[in-house]
Amino acid sequence: MKFSKGQSCDTCLLKCDIYSTLIKTENGMEENKPLHAILKKHDVICKQGTEVTHAIFLVKGSAKLYIEGLNNRNIILYILKPPAYIGLLSFFDSPFYSYSVTALEESEVCFIELGLVKKLYVENHELLLSLNKAFGKSVTSIMKKIISLNQKQIRGRIAENLIYLSELHNSHSFHLGLSRKEIGEMTAISEENTVRLLTEFSKEKIIATKGRNIEILDMPLLKKISEVG
Amino acid sequence: MKFSKGQSCDTCLLKCDIYSTLIKTENGMEENKPLHAILKKHDVICKQGTEVTHAIFLVKGSAKLYIEGLNNRNIILYILKPPAYIGLLSFFDSPFYSYSVTALEESEVCFIELGLVKKLYVENHELLLSLNKAFGKSVTSIMKKIISLNQKQIRGRIAENLIYLSELHNSHSFHLGLSRKEIGEMTAISEENTVRLLTEFSKEKIIATKGRNIEILDMPLLKKISEVG
DNA sequence: ATATAAAGTTGATATATAACAATGTTACAA
DNA sequence: TTGTAACATTGTTATATATCAACTTTATAT
Numbered sequence: 261m262k263f264s265k266g267q268s269c270d271t272c273l274l275k276c277d278i279y280s281t282l283i284k285t286e287n288g289m290e291e292n293k294p295l296h297a298i299l300k301k302h303d304v305i306c307k308q309g310t311e312v313t314h315a316i317f318l319v320k321g322s323a324k325l326y327i328e329g330l331n332n333r334n335i336i337l338y339i340l341k342p343p344a345y346i347g348l349l350s351f352f353d354s355p356f357y358s359y360s361v362t363a364l365e366e367s368e369v370c371f372i373e374l375g376l377v378k379k380l381y382v383e384n385h386e387l388l389l390s391l392n393k394a395f396g397k398s399v400t401s402i403m404k405k406i407i408s409l410n411q412k413q414i415r416g417r418i419a420e421n422l423i424y425l426s427e428l429h430n431s432h433s434f435h436l437g438l439s440r441k442e443i444g445e446m447t448a449i450s451e452e453n454t455v456r457l458l459t460e461f462s463k464e465k466i467i468a469t470k471g472r473n474i475e476i477l478d479m480p481l482l483k484k485i486s487e488v489g
Numbered sequence: 490m491k492f493s494k495g496q497s498c499d500t501c502l503l504k505c506d507i508y509s510t511l512i513k514t515e516n517g518m519e520e521n522k523p524l525h526a527i528l529k530k531h532d533v534i535c536k537q538g539t540e541v542t543h544a545i546f547l548v549k550g551s552a553k554l555y556i557e558g559l560n561n562r563n564i565i566l567y568i569l570k571p572p573a574y575i576g577l578l579s580f581f582d583s584p585f586y587s588y589s590v591t592a593l594e595e596s597e598v599c600f601i602e603l604g605l606v607k608k609l610y611v612e613n614h615e616l617l618l619s620l621n622k623a624f625g626k627s628v629t630s631i632m633k634k635i636i637s638l639n640q641k642q643i644r645g646r647i648a649e650n651l652i653y654l655s656e657l658h659n660s661h662s663f664h665l666g667l668s669r670k671e672i673g674e675m676t677a678i679s680e681e682n683t684v685r686l687l688t689e690f691s692k693e694k695i696i697a698t699k700g701r702n703i704e705i706l707d708m709p710l711l712k713k714i715s716e717v718g
Numbered sequence: 719a720t721a722t723a724a725a726g727t728t729g730a731t732a733t734a735t736a737a738c739a740a741t742g743t744t745a746c747a748a
Numbered sequence: 749t750t751g752t753a754a755c756a757t758t759g760t761t762a763t764a765t766a767t768c769a770a771c772t773t774t775a776t777a778t
Contacts, residue, residue: 329636330718337635358632385611392621402631403587406566407558409639410677413734440756448639450736455757471744471756489559642764669726679766684727700726700774719778726773733766743756748749 262298269294274343276317278372281380281387295371299363305346308360314371316346321367322437326445327359336446337405338398339364339428339437345394347374364437409448412489417447418457419486422467426476433475491527498523503572505546507601510609510616524600528592534575537589543600545575550596551666555674556588565675566634567627568593568657568666574623576603593666638677641718646676647686648715651696655705662704 269279282292295314299305305316308328318340325346326336337359340346346361346369381388408420421443426432436443444454461467466482468475476482498508511521524543528534534545537557547569554575555565566588569575575590575598610617637649650672655661665672673683690696695711697704705711 327632327636330640333640335635335639358629382614385614385617388614388617388621392617395624399628400587402628402635403556406564406631406635406638407556409635410564411559411562439754451755452737452757453735459757668724680725681727681767682765688727721778722776724773724775727771729769729771731766731768733764735762735764737762738760740759741757743754745752745754747752 261300261303264296264298272319272370274317274319276343276345276370277387277390278315278317278377278380281384285380285383292373292376297369297371299367299369301363301365303363303367305361305363305369306357308357310357311355312347312357312374314347314374315377316361317370317372318342318344318346319368319370322364323361323367324364324438324442325359325361334360334445335409335448336442338401339425341428345391412486414447414449414453414457416486416489417449418443418454418461419482421447422461422474422476423479423482423486425474426479432477432479433473436472436474438472490529490532493525493527501548501599503546503548505572505574505599506616506619507544507546507606507609510613514609514612521602521605526598526600528596528598530592530594532592532596534590534592534598535586535588537586539586540584541576541586541603543576543603544606545590546599546601547571547573547575548597548599551593552590552596553593553667553671554588554590563589563674564638564677565671567630568654570657574620641715643676643678643682643686645715645718646678647672647683647690648711650676651690651703651705652708652711652715654703655708661706661708662702665701665703667701 269275269282272279278294294317296319299321305318305323306312319342321342323340323346324336325338325340326334328334340361347357377387381391408417412420425434425436429435438446440454440458441451443449443458444451447454449457458467458469461482462469466476466478466485468477498504498511501508507523523546525548528550534547534552535541548571550571552569552575553565554567554569555563557563569590576586606616610620637646641649654663654665658664667675669683669687670680672678672687673680676683678686687696687698690711691698695705695707695714697706
């Protein structure tokens with residue numbers, strides 16, 4: 261992880277809610293410059309169990325948000341793409357992260373001191389409301405995940421996940437930033453069965469795979485498989 | 490569900506955050522009297538998929554919060570006891586509930602118009618912060634639940650659930666407000682296996698059961714079983 | 719008090735999925 | 749360029765857990 265404090269928000273293309281609040285209020289931009297960091301693949305952005313000290317904003321790249329469970333097994337809840345708040349779910353409540361986030365590729369994030377964020381949203385409820393909104397979205401997706409993991413069987417889970425990834429990439433044809441093992445961690449399926457199911461779907465001409473490149477050939481069927489469970 | 494609008498917050502013993510905000514600000518108490526309701530067992534308090542129109546506050550009794558999944562199967566996430574916000578998780582984000590809540594016994598709730606709550610927390614961030622805090626707590630507990638349901642096996646899940654219920658009742662000996670089927674819905678275990686495990690634990694002198702009364706005899710062992718998975 | 723439904727129980731069987739093992743393939747560093 | 753580690757694949761076996769079926773007990777309503 262490479263930090264730099266020179267970077268100015270003025271040149272940032274994303275303009276997060278925190279930034280817009282900062283310039284709206286009389287809090288100077290200069291003394292509150294966020295910490296900018298460039299991350300390599302596999303770099304840990306935040307770690308389950310550690311203290312929440314900054315709001316983190318994903319500016320570039322992508323990351324996986326996951327809970328570290330028993331026996332070194334992870335469950336990936338979702339993939340983050342910019343613009344996304346990372347500290348979000350742990351933000352208001354506990355001082356400790358209840359999950360971890362690591363970069364899936366070369367990425368960039370901003371660290372904004374929690375003290376500043378808190379100060380800002382006491383002065384400005386717009387910010388708190390917008391943070392809340394993003395927060396709520398995550399909850400809805402987590403509910404869906406719980407149903408999926410517990411009530412669908414592996415074929416349905418993989419199908420659902422492929423649809424999710426396709427929507428994330430906005431295309432029926434995309435490059436997985438994820439290993440088979442990680443696909444397994446998103447669906448709570450063993451690595452071996454993940455592989456088996458992907459080749460099964462290939463044989464059935466529902467998808468086409470070439471290494472980590474995936475193309476969805478029969479989306480309606482995939483949706484059906486996902487819905488049946 | 491029996492409604493009454495006569496009830497005044499002044500006589501309420503709980504004094505929720507919304508009430509304290511209401512009297513702190515110049516919003517009159519009289520014109521903003523909440524809708525008070527008395528519920529019977531099994532009464533639905535809010536229903537997954539329906540519009541969120543009120544903040545709901547549980548004043549008396551208890552309720553189960555659950556997601557309605559596939560094939561009429563539910564997953565109970567947790568039990569609510571007063572004081573508790575019910576609309577919470579769906580509050581900020583979506584206009585629709587992502588879960589359902591029903592009363593487990595004769596209970597009382599307050600319905601506070603969402604418009605009023607929103608107006609209040611724009612005027613008063615203290616309220617928003619306190620709602621947020623409660624919100625965050627739920628998220629943490631849901632994370633735990635995901636791990637439990639996906640990475641522990643049924644013995645560990647039942648053990649964990651018995652500990653949870655014991656803590657909820659603040660006693661090693663308590664009356665379940667839940668059927669065996671509902672215990673199964675809390676742990677994602679079939680009703681039959683739920684029964685089997687409870688009798689198993691009884692035979693092993695870890696618990697003692699008499700109908701829906703449960704006494705935990707060996708808490709350390711139960712904790713061990715829960716941790717091992 | 720009796721009927722009927724809901725809840726609880728127990729055993730036998732089926733099955734989805736993980737775990738194990740072995741091997742092939744690709745990426746990457748010395 | 750070769751060696752090493754991470755990733756991917758395939759077949760076999762083991763097992764946890766659901767499902768099915770039959771039965772008992774307890775509530776609830778007439």
